[in-house]
Amino acid sequence: MADQSAAPRRRGAARTDELLQATLDLAAEVGYAGLNIEAVARRAGVGKHTIYRRWPSMAALLLDALSRVWTTDLDYRDTGDVRADLREQFLRSGPALSGPPVGPVYRGLIAEAQADPALRATLHERFLLTVETRTLERITRAQHTGELVKDANLEFAAEVLCGTLYYRHLLSTRVVDEETVDQLLDMFMAAYGTAGRAGPTGAG
Amino acid sequence: MADQSAAPRRRGAARTDELLQATLDLAAEVGYAGLNIEAVARRAGVGKHTIYRRWPSMAALLLDALSRVWTTDLDYRDTGDVRADLREQFLRSGPALSGPPVGPVYRGLIAEAQADPALRATLHERFLLTVETRTLERITRAQHTGELVKDANLEFAAEVLCGTLYYRHLLSTRVVDEETVDQLLDMFMAAYGTAGRAGPTGAG
DNA sequence: TCATCATCGGCACGCACCGTGCCGATACTT
DNA sequence: AAGTATCGGCACGGTGCGTGCCGATGATGA
Numbered sequence: 339m340a341d342q343s344a345a346p347r348r349r350g351a352a353r354t355d356e357l358l359q360a361t362l363d364l365a366a367e368v369g370y371a372g373l374n375i376e377a378v379a380r381r382a383g384v385g386k387h388t389i390y391r392r393w394p395s396m397a398a399l400l401l402d403a404l405s406r407v408w409t410t411d412l413d414y415r416d417t418g419d420v421r422a423d424l425r426e427q428f429l430r431s432g433p434a435l436s437g438p439p440v441g442p443v444y445r446g447l448i449a450e451a452q453a454d455p456a457l458r459a460t461l462h463e464r465f466l467l468t469v470e471t472r473t474l475e476r477i478t479r480a481q482h483t484g485e486l487v488k489d490a491n492l493e494f495a496a497e498v499l500c501g502t503l504y505y506r507h508l509l510s511t512r513v514v515d516e517e518t519v520d521q522l523l524d525m526f527m528a529a530y531g532t533a534g535r536a537g538p539t540g541a542g
Numbered sequence: 543m544a545d546q547s548a549a550p551r552r553r554g555a556a557r558t559d560e561l562l563q564a565t566l567d568l569a570a571e572v573g574y575a576g577l578n579i580e581a582v583a584r585r586a587g588v589g590k591h592t593i594y595r596r597w598p599s600m601a602a603l604l605l606d607a608l609s610r611v612w613t614t615d616l617d618y619r620d621t622g623d624v625r626a627d628l629r630e631q632f633l634r635s636g637p638a639l640s641g642p643p644v645g646p647v648y649r650g651l652i653a654e655a656q657a658d659p660a661l662r663a664t665l666h667e668r669f670l671l672t673v674e675t676r677t678l679e680r681i682t683r684a685q686h687t688g689e690l691v692k693d694a695n696l697e698f699a700a701e702v703l704c705g706t707l708y709y710r711h712l713l714s715t716r717v718v719d720e721e722t723v724d725q726l727l728d729m730f731m732a733a734y735g736t737a738g739r740a741g742p743t744g745a746g
Numbered sequence: 747t748c749a750t751c752a753t754c755g756g757c758a759c760g761c762a763c764c765g766t767g768c769c770g771a772t773a774c775t776t
Numbered sequence: 777a778a779g780t781a782t783c784g785g786c787a788c789g790g791t792g793c794g795t796g797c798c799g800a801t802g803a804t805g806a
Contacts (some may be wrong), residue, residue, distance in 0.1 A: 369657070370656055370657045371657040371658070373610060396545070403644050406628070423736075441653070445656040446655070446656065448652070448653075448713070449652075449653040449654070449656035449657060450653070452574055452649040452650065452652055452653035452712075453573070453574045453575040453649070453653060455715075457717055458713075459715045460610075462713065462714050462715045463715075464715060466714060490729070491725055492724075493630055493726040494726075495729065497709070497710075497714075498702065498706050498726070498729060500709075501705060501706045501709030501710070501713075501714075502701070502702050502705045502706060502709075504709055504713060505701070505704075505705030505706070505708055506701075506705070508656075508704075508713065509652070509662075509666065509670060509705075509708060509712070509713075510666050510670060510701075511659075511662060511663045511666045511667075517697075521698040522702070523697055524695070525698070525699065525729075525733045525734075526733075528733040528734070529729045529732040529733035530729075530732070538607070
């Protein structure tokens with residue numbers, strides 16, 4: 339409208355990128371409520387067909403939009419101190435997960451997933467499970483270096499770590515702050531850490 | 543229609559009960575998808591006004607409907623063995639939480655809560671927090687009897703226990719089975735239990 | 747007993763969004 | 777330059793929302 343010289347009506351992949359960006363922008367502005375296909379089309383100055391040609395549903399669009407910004411360097415650092423590395427990652431991912439545009443999009447997907455088991459599976463596989471896997475990789479290395487006990491079920495431990503944070507973020511009204519993360523890591527290290535207990539080669 | 547002698551058009555509180563029951567029945571049949579005010583009205587043979595006069599929104603109706611069946615004796619037993627009592631309760635509440643009619647109603651509330659922060663707070667306060675509080679009470683008694691260490695942050699421990707189960711039930715595609723509960727309790731007891739470590743009055 | 751009145755079920759409305767079909771215009775392809 | 781796929785715009789039927797109006801029905805009090 340204001341500047342039509344900047345809108346040469348892109349096509350194909352270029353339009354796809356613009357649509358994903360428009361979805362994220364709209365989500366950041368209006369939240370999940372008010373986030374629907376017609377709104378995205380209006381926002382992007384696009385016919386609804388242009389969206390439906392690319393994604394079969396709002397959920398599919400949200401999945402791609404989330405992928406676009408969920409490249410948040412999810413890889414844990416490895417300083418040799420597993421607790422410090424987990425702490426840094428948890429504190430960093432908190433605002434990223436709750437704030438715009440990820441928060442509203444994530445909430446939208448969770449909402450729609452409640453009525454769609456297939457979407458729930460996809461959401462779990464493409465995002466929740468990825469976070470768990472990254473966490474599992476990091477704590478597995480810590481197990482190899484002796485920071486964590488040998489016989490721990492780390493797969494489940496990773497689920498508890500991530501699950502607790504997701505529970506806070508998405509289901510409760512609490513915030514994930516430093517105190518939360520420290521308490522979570524206290525519990526984690528008390529359950530699985532080798533410090534302050536009989537070592538793997540020690541007595542008992 | 544089929545038998546009008548059994549439908550003497552109740553009023554007031556009696557109708558309210560019938561509407562809540564109809565909501566639960568419908569939720570059990572069609573799940574969260576297809577659960578809306580018009581469907582409840584049709585199912586109950588009722589005008590929409592009769593529902594709107596009682597509840598301002600679908601979410602409010604679902605909250606009351608959930609309260610109606612969420613009286614599932616949530617009180618933990620106290621056999622003196624905190625792990626066994628938690629195990630029993632977790633295994634019992636699993637099917638109750640996932641299956642009909644609680645599961646679909648719960649999913650519906652979670653879905654709507656994603657677009658409504660006030661509903662999210664109400665949901666957390668009236669249901670999630672209640673479960674956490676019951677758990678906290680039970681493990682606090684265990685702390686007093688010496689089953690759990692003195693300096694543990696049990697409030698957070700209760701959140702982790704419940705949060706992990708809710709994460710499984712509502713966000714992941716995994717099931718909460720005996721193995722899950724046992725792993726969760728392994729972690730819990732390893733982190734907070736007094737068995738197998740220096741006792742509160744012992745050395746260290 | 748009978749009049750009164752709040753509540754009831756039924757119907758219809760405007761609104762919004764869904765997913766689809768059609769149209770002429772526009773940007774790429776050959 | 778000709779051909780073609782994609783584009784934006786518009787309109788449609790369908791569905792659920794929340795509200796208003798209607799006559800009927802069940803409770804209430806004179």
